[in-house]
Amino acid sequence: MRIGELAERAGVSTRSLRYYEKQGMLTARRDANGYRVYDESDLELVREIRALLTVGFTLEDARPFVECLRAGNDTGDACPDSVAVYRRKLAEIDAEIRLLWQRRQRVAAQLTRACPGCVLRDFREG
Amino acid sequence: MRIGELAERAGVSTRSLRYYEKQGMLTARRDANGYRVYDESDLELVREIRALLTVGFTLEDARPFVECLRAGNDTGDACPDSVAVYRRKLAEIDAEIRLLWQRRQRVAAQLTRACPGCVLRDFREG
């Protein structure tokens, strides 16, 4: 299939597919016209990438998963590098949540100080 | 005082101060040389901005606080607009935390599936 069909089937823009290719996440054969040609495995690959991006992974984070799939595994997370990324991302997410929570506490404290009753009123209203 | 001293005392770069000025967050008198001249109230203002930035506010978020201080209030959050920003930021932070939490759950589920025992082992180790 060509880039338009792959984009359609994977639910991404053609722009994104070319971007992924430029980042080395995707490779495409070319036909006589120079048009990119993809097969079913490329579709799976793009779907893997999208699934990871939607849970907050970066493209770089997704790289080991892509390489794992390319190596012939049926899932991208069948390789130790991918599992390591899972664990690292979990830690990152936890750190972010802690940071956000601290900020929340500080802002809530400021709000309470600036406008006593505001926070309490929130709880009663919502 | 001039820009270098203000930067030093507020703990920011001179580059940042000029940027704040370009964004309309800070105004400076100029002496005969064209050099920016600041007073103590400007220092307070910059400190207010920094305090807000460090809890995750954007410069735009900080604008009502700056205007509140300029209006003669002794704290930046003495005005309703500032309080409104507090409330909005609280809601934003809560939304972010919820999103991160959902992601965390999904990643944890994937990790468990890809490597049963990994998550449990984390709890035992740490």
Next chain:
DNA sequence: CTTGACATTGACATTGGCGTCAAGCCGTAC
């Protein structure tokens, strides 16, 4: 006079994942 520390403005680089043109080639249908 020169050096050096400070000041000025302006503009480009960074990070990420694209959207959105722009200009042109390819192929098919009419």
Next chain:
DNA sequence: GTACGGCTTGACGCCAATGTCAATGTCAAG
């Protein structure tokens, strides 16, 4: 032949908050 849609590459825009030149001006000390 021409119109249309899909493909190609390339490049700029966006968001935030600076960092980092670059080229030049100012001022006090030696």
